[in-house]
Amino acid sequence: MRRFTYIMGLAMLMMLMSGSTVFAQGKSQDKKNQAKAKKEKVSSDIEAVEDEVEDDGNKVEKTKEKADGKVKGKSAEIKGKGEKTMKEKKNKLEPVDEDDMGEEISKEVREKSNKGNAYGKNKGDMSGREFGQYRAELAKEKLTDAEAKLSKNEEAVKEGRIRVKDAKEEVRKQREEGSVDDEILKQKEEKIKKAEEKLDELEEVIQRGKERIKKQSEEMKKVTVPESGS
Amino acid sequence: MKQITLLAGLFLLVGIISCRDTKKEQQEIDQMIEQVETIEKQIEETATEVDQKAEELQEALKALDSI
Numbered sequence: 269m270r271r272f273t274y275i276m277g278l279a280m281l282m283m284l285m286s287g288s289t290v291f292a293q294g295k296s297q298d299k300k301n302q303a304k305a306k307k308e309k310v311s312s313d314i315e316a317v318e319d320e321v322e323d324d325g326n327k328v329e330k331t332k333e334k335a336d337g338k339v340k341g342k343s344a345e346i347k348g349k350g351e352k353t354m355k356e357k358k359n360k361l362e363p364v365d366e367d368d369m370g371e372e373i374s375k376e377v378r379e380k381s382n383k384g385n386a387y388g389k390n391k392g393d394m395s396g397r398e399f400g401q402y403r404a405e406l407a408k409e410k411l412t413d414a415e416a417k418l419s420k421n422e423e424a425v426k427e428g429r430i431r432v433k434d435a436k437e438e439v440r441k442q443r444e445e446g447s448v449d450d451e452i453l454k455q456k457e458e459k460i461k462k463a464e465e466k467l468d469e470l471e472e473v474i475q476r477g478k479e480r481i482k483k484q485s486e487e488m489k490k491v492t493v494p495e496s497g498s
Numbered sequence: 499m500k501q502i503t504l505l506a507g508l509f510l511l512v513g514i515i516s517c518r519d520t521k522k523e524q525q526e527i528d529q530m531i532e533q534v535e536t537i538e539k540q541i542e543e544t545a546t547e548v549d550q551k552a553e554e555l556q557e558a559l560k561a562l563d564s565i
Contacts, residue, residue, distance in 0.1 A: 278502050281509060396527040400534075407534045410541045417545055421552050428559055435562045456565050463558040470551040477544040484537050491533050 404491060411485055418477050421470060428467045435460050 394402065439456050442448040 274499065274502055278505065281506055396524055400527045400530050403531050403534045407538045407541070410538055414541050414545050417548060421548055424552060424555065428555055431559055431562055435565045438565055459558070459561045459565065463555070463562055466551070466555040466558040470548070470555050473547050473551045477548055480540060480544050484540055487533070487537055491530055491537070 404488070408488060411481060411488060414477070414481055418474050418481065421474055425467055425471050425474065428463065428470075432460055432463050432467065435463075 435456070439453060439460065442456075443453055
């Protein structure tokens with residue numbers, strides 16, 4: 269009887285262990301199949317959304333162009349998934365037209381993903397790795413946007429310098445002609461000085477920002493999504 | 499009895515190892531996401547700083563229009 273109990277216990281243990289092992293193996297197979305199915309589904313979804321988007325107005329056309337630019341390779345699929353996930357979440361809260369998706373949702377995803385750590389959050393139908401890749405893509409986009417912003421502001425500084433130069437010239441002429449009161453000229457010079465200070469400040473911030481962005485780009489290159497363990 | 503214990507121990511070991519792999523992978527992913535978020539935060543700080551200074555500059559330049 270005691271031996272029988274041991275055998276039964278062993279059988280139970282084996283069943284439990286083999287069950288989890290098979291489940292684990294099956295899970296990875298399932299995940300592969302699910303990933304395939306998801307990819308196909310996402311591709312078909314993207315196509316369907318693109319078709320719908322084509323039919324709508326300028327706003328949607330802009331979104332589509334943006335999406336087309338972004339939808340490249342695997343990262344785009346993951347991104348699409350992320351947006352789809354957020355769309356599903358949003359749909360649960362309130363019914364939204366298909367037209368409203370795209371840029372707005374992408375923005376919302378970004379906003380939401382910027383608040384605190386994301387790894388404890390609901391990642392929808394994305395796996396941890398996919399979510400990691402998606403976040404890395406978003407960060408790269410932010411880096412590109414920040415670089416563009418810095419370049420734009422560099423141009424603003426150049427234009428500002430020209431305006432300050434012109435204003436200085438104008439004040440110099442007015443002083444020579446003696447057509448304007450000294451007190452007013454002083455006020456004008458103060459304004460010019462203030463503008464120059466602001467130009468210097470912005471230039472400094474841009475330089476610092478460029479260095480930071482460069483450093484962050486290098487850091488981003490080092491950040492890699494870990495390979496699958498099995 | 500010894501064999502049973504050995505077998506049970508072996509199964510347990512296999513189970514623990516397979517669980518640890520997943521946990522390690524998840525930790526790596528979490529770490530990676532944390533890194534990405536840190537970088538994003540720094541980018542945002544830079545962008546905000548630039549925006550603020552640019553706004554201040556625009557105001558200062560606007561004042562030059564009256565000259």
